[in-house]
Amino acid sequence: MKQSLTLASKMAQNSVKQTPRELFAIAPMVDISDRFFRYFMRYLTPNAFLYTEMLNEHAIIHKKDRYSLLSFSDNQHPVVCQIGGNNPEKMATAAKIVEEYGYDEVNINCGCPSSKTRDGCFGAVLMFDAKLVAEMTRTMMKAVNIPVTVKCRLGVDNLDKYEDVHNFIRIVSHEGGVQKFIIHARKCLLNGLSPHENRTVPELKYDWVFRLKQDFPDLRFVINGGFTDPAKISDILNEDNGLEGCMVGRLAYNFPWNLAAIDRQLFKHDKDTLTREQIILSYAEFAQKEQETGLDRGERIPNSLLVKPVINIFSGEYEGGKFRKFLSELAIDKGYKGQVERVLRESIEYYKNINPEGVQTKNGEKIIRPIWQLQGYAKHKQAIIDNQE
Numbered sequence: 001m002k003q004s005l006t007l008a009s010k011m012a013q014n015s016v017k018q019t020p021r022e023l024f025a026i027a028p029m030v031d032i033s034d035r036f037f038r039y040f041m042r043y044l045t046p047n048a049f050l051y052t053e054m055l056n057e058h059a060i061i062h063k064k065d066r067y068s069l070l071s072f073s074d075n076q077h078p079v080v081c082q083i084g085g086n087n088p089e090k091m092a093t094a095a096k097i098v099e100e101y102g103y104d105e106v107n108i109n110c111g112c113p114s115s116k117t118r119d120g121c122f123g124a125v126l127m128f129d130a131k132l133v134a135e136m137t138r139t140m141m142k143a144v145n146i147p148v149t150v151k152c153r154l155g156v157d158n159l160d161k162y163e164d165v166h167n168f169i170r171i172v173s174h175e176g177g178v179q180k181f182i183i184h185a186r187k188c189l190l191n192g193l194s195p196h197e198n199r200t201v202p203e204l205k206y207d208w209v210f211r212l213k214q215d216f217p218d219l220r221f222v223i224n225g226g227f228t229d230p231a232k233i234s235d236i237l238n239e240d241n242g243l244e245g246c247m248v249g250r251l252a253y254n255f256p257w258n259l260a261a262i263d264r265q266l267f268k269h270d271k272d273t274l275t276r277e278q279i280i281l282s283y284a285e286f287a288q289k290e291q292e293t294g295l296d297r298g299e300r301i302p303n304s305l306l307v308k309p310v311i312n313i314f315s316g317e318y319e320g321g322k323f324r325k326f327l328s329e330l331a332i333d334k335g336y337k338g339q340v341e342r343v344l345r346e347s348i349e350y351y352k353n354i355n356p357e358g359v360q361t362k363n364g365e366k367i368i369r370p371i372w373q374l375q376g377y378a379k380h381k382q383a384i385i386d387n388q389e
């Protein structure tokens with residue numbers, strides 16, 4: 001009795017003590033959303049929720065170098081740690097550690113279809129067992145005071161009718177106390193499609209997410225999947241659909257400069273961002289310090305890892321590909337080992353000569369070039385530019 005009262009009060013607390021509205025979020029992405037990427041994202045979007053990549057429950061509990069896995073700089077709040085796992089007790093232990101590190105929320109991955117997660121019985125497989133997910137979230141909520149949330153798909157394999165996802169949300173919210181769901185708005189197939197195909201092939205069904213909100217008006221739903229056009233993000237959030245917010249993944253990695261414009265538009269602020277030159281130089285200083293003091297898997301952090309968040313900063317911009325190529329090559333040049341700041345400085349100097357005005361724009365704005373200057377670009381590059389502007 002005592003235990004259930006404690007749980008009831010924790011669950012009530014979990015629903016009351018919520019983080020602010022998650023209007024915009026940068027998705028968890030394995031091998032991308034590390035602390036360097038999130039640090040860099042903050043220059044572009046001061047307001048988005050930032051997610052870690054999925055961290056395995058086992059790694060959180062047992063990894064010797066837990067600090068390099070979980071630590072993050074203060075500027076990253078609100079920051080959410082995503083955990084992959086299926087054992088309620090271990091998930092609760094991992095969530096407790098995550099809370100102690102200062103994360104604002106803990107999120108369970110119920111949407112990853114990779115063979116690794118499938119074989120380990122976590123990720124999207126968990127959508128087959130809503131009761132287990134509810135048991136996990138209940139156990140986690142007993143252990144922590146930060147909100148416990150779930151990221152899932154609209155379905156898995158043949159569990160793909162609207163009633164199935166409705167049922168999943170009902171059980172995980174009613175029995176598991178979860179108040180906020182991030183929905184990647186397509187189903188996935190555990191066999192027959194690669195993780196990449198599972199992000200592109202199954203049809204996007206945003207209307208199902210709207211329907212979930214209608215059916216569960218008290219729950220918070222963040223919509224995710226396929227947002228490549230910044231205008232569409234504000235459109236969908238301006239519609240009268242009650243959504244909590246919108247999460248983007250590939251847009252943030254492939255076209256990060258767009259985030260600056262999206263942030264201003266969604267949060268209706270007119271604070272100028274830094275120019276891209278200023279951002280890169282400031283990030284370069286941070287990266288150099290990390291390289292001198294931090295470790296990655298027990299080794300000095302390589303240039304390639306530290307420059308990864310920056311490589312696409314001029315995507316969709318005049319000759320942005322040249323910046324990417326120059327930076328990537330310099331990062332693996334042996335002569336630059338341990339000198340990430342120099343790599344970044346020289347790369348921005350190089351690109352400044354190609355696109356001096358572009359480097360100086362602020363707020364996600366791009367220089368629109370007359371068509372004759374774009375001659376020599378492959379047609380698909382032109383299409384990307386058209387799309388982004």
Ligand SMILES: Cc1cc2nc3c(=O)[nH]c(=O)nc-3n(C[C@H](O)[C@H](O)[C@H](O)COP(=O)(O)O)c2cc1C
Pocket residue numbers: 027028029030031032053054082109111112151184199224225226227247248249250251
């Ligand atoms: C490289 C990559 C890694 C990903 N890793 C994760 C992950 O760790 N956890 C997760 O929930 N989703 C992961 N996803 C899925 C994204 O979070 C997101 O749901 C998906 O990319 C759809 O959003 P988008 O169309 O805006 O990219 C990953 C996606 C990509 C492209």
